[in-house]
Amino acid sequence: MDIHGHVYLLFLMLACLLGNNLDCEAAENPCSYGSPLHGSYCGRGGHPCPQYHSCKIAPNDAYAVCCPDYCKAGSLPVMDGNGFPVHCGRGGMQCPDSYICRVAPTDAWAVCCPDI
Known part of the structure; x- marks a missing residue:
């Protein structure tokens, strides 16, 4: 926080x-x-x-x-073991299959969302 x-x-x-x-x-x-x-x-x-x-x-x-509200339709992004969204932007992890990396226009965040 x-x-x-x-x-x-x-x-x-x-x-x-x-x-x-x-x-x-x-x-x-x-x-x-x-x-x-x-x-x-x-x-x-x-x-x-x-x-x-x-x-x-x-x-x-x-x-x-x-x-x-990072992902469409209220779906949750991929979370880490502490309950925080996983970072997939520069230097971050690659999203799992069937997820896409959504990046804020300002690069403030980058999270893996379901590809729906």
Whole structure:
């Protein structure tokens, strides 16, 4: 998790402890993998998530954040033993059969996604 993800989680934990009507479960990272996009709010009155992100909203509206969405149709990329997407870009591994390497336009990430 990057520094922005840690700051976000710290904010949620403090708000929860101070009783700001946030669900304390929101203090856990809501993303299936990666960290929420720093400063994102995609709920009512917020902004749509940028490309390669999808909106994750708590059932009680405690949070609405943009989470990484590297692969099409919500499929998961190949993960390493620690639950992080495997890097397939420069210097990374070759994707397994039936997977393709998807690379961010800015080279910020490169992951193996199902070739669907």
